[in-house]
Amino acid sequence: MAGIDIIHPHSLPPADARSAVEAVAKKLSERFDMKYGWEGDRLNFSRSGVDGAIALQPDQLHVTAKLGFLLSAMQGPIEAEIRRILAEKF
Structure with a gap:
């Protein structure tokens, strides 16, 4: 089974970081039809x-x-999209 493991630094306050993660999840949900929850x-x-x-x-x-x-x-394109969205939001 293939896997993705990404560590992405950020300097946002906790509430802003949480909102940004939520935005990332929403984009991934729209793009890849994923369900998510905290x-x-x-x-x-x-x-x-x-x-x-x-x-x-x-x-x-x-x-x-x-x-x-x-x-x-599709591991490469999925990982690339996650990295792109993280860079955009963080």
């Missing part, structure tokens, strides 16, 4: 073939995802 400071997301999370930490985000067989072929 569990403390961790935003979990999923869809058929993908399970992942964005852990909000004081100075960084940690994005992890497990991709199923069919989506593993």
Whole structure:
């Protein structure tokens, strides 16, 4: 099973960082038809073939995802889109 593991630094106050993570999740949801929800400071997301999370930490985000067989072929474009959105929002 392919995986994505991204650490992205940020310097936003906690409330702003949380809002930005929410915006990232919304974009990913629209683009890849993912469901998402908060569990403390961790935003979990999923869809058929993908399970992942964005852990909000004081100075960084940690994005992890497990991709199923069919989506593993799209690992590069998915990871690139996540990195692009993170750079845009943070």
